[in-house]
Amino acid sequence: MPLSDIQIRNLKPKEKPYKVSDFDGLYVTVTPTGSRLWHMKYRIEGREKRLSFGAYPAVTLASARRLRAQARALLASGEDPGAVKKEKKRLSREADGETFAKFAEAYIAKARKEHKAPATLATTEWLLGLANADLGNTPISDITSPIVLACLRKVEAKGNYETAKRLRAIIGAVFRQAIANGAAENDPTYALRGALITPTVTHRAAITDPTELGGLLRAIDGFHGQTTTKIALQFLSIVAQRPNEIRFAKWEDFDFTRRVWSIPAEQMKNATAA
Structure with a gap:
């Protein structure tokens, strides 16, 4: 039976989250804290998925039903509404400039203000140039460990094992800066420790006699x-x-x-x- 505003307002929290259905896949999840969250359950290519529409009453019953109708229209045309929503968010973040290149430049600017040695700055800019070739235009929150690894493998494939190792470190430093600014939630390079070929250490010749x-x-x-x-x-x-x-x-x-x-x-x- 379809929900009403009065029913939703009167939903009380319980010890565990529970669901109250509207129709056509739309339902409210009531959390132990009392939040009432809109979700829609749907199936595509044989897989069950879920969409989030926000919290009631910020998202009204009428708004939630309108969002459900839009999602069902996408399903009818063969599109995955969850994937469409994710792509819109990605384009929005890209339009806002929350890209890897933006935070890479901010990292370099910080290094300059800290008066890093000229040689260090030159190396940093060169390494980030390698990273930007693959990651620069991508919203930083969309970059995953496999995406970073693909970038590093290109360097590794040329036999530049030490460069690949240093590139992983500098990409991680950029991500930590993005995390501090709230633009990313985790550092994908952390999961790549041990994934690269370890370079053979060759000690420089030294006169000891x-x-x-x-x-x-x-x-x-x-x-x-x-x-x-x-x-x-x-x-x-x-x-x-x-x-x-x-x-x-x-x-x-x-x-x-x-x-x-x-x-x-x-x-x-x-x-x-x-």
Whole structure:
């Protein structure tokens, strides 16, 4: 028997959720908290599915029946009303700019404000360029683990295992920013831990023998190229810092009285993602 507004208003909560039917698949679910939620049950391709129309009284009985009629019209034309609703939401989010590319740009902007090292910023922008090629125009809340994995597999297929690993990390960092802003509910990269090929670690060659080190220092002393390069190499052998720290060092960073070189924090190497 069809429902009436009076019946719906008088529905009382119980210990467990229960349903009260209208007709043609429309029903109200009454929750233990007292909420009255509109749902519609339908079948397509032999499968039973459910649509949500919102809560009463914000969605009135007349509105719920109108939404049911629209859904039944889609079913009559062979379309899945649930899929149509989902696609409309996706297009709406895309129109609102809630795409992966938007949050990727926000992540880069944040890194710039945090004064990340130039090399770190360049690597971050390059990795996000790879991600944007596949994910950029997609609403971030629609991106699932399999979608991210397909993007990573393209990089992995070229034998770039370390790049694929770093790409997964940077995509995860973008998702965490989106979650903090309420645009996504979870980080799909979390489920991909262990899904990629682990790169073989190759340690860089290092001189550990004192005699060989002496030979290197003599070779630097005998270098006849650019003077600044020679001085930088000699300085590097003393302070054992990264080349970038030496290249971008400024006179004001040095205290010649105390014989101390202070490197600004923003110039030090920073990780691209947690």
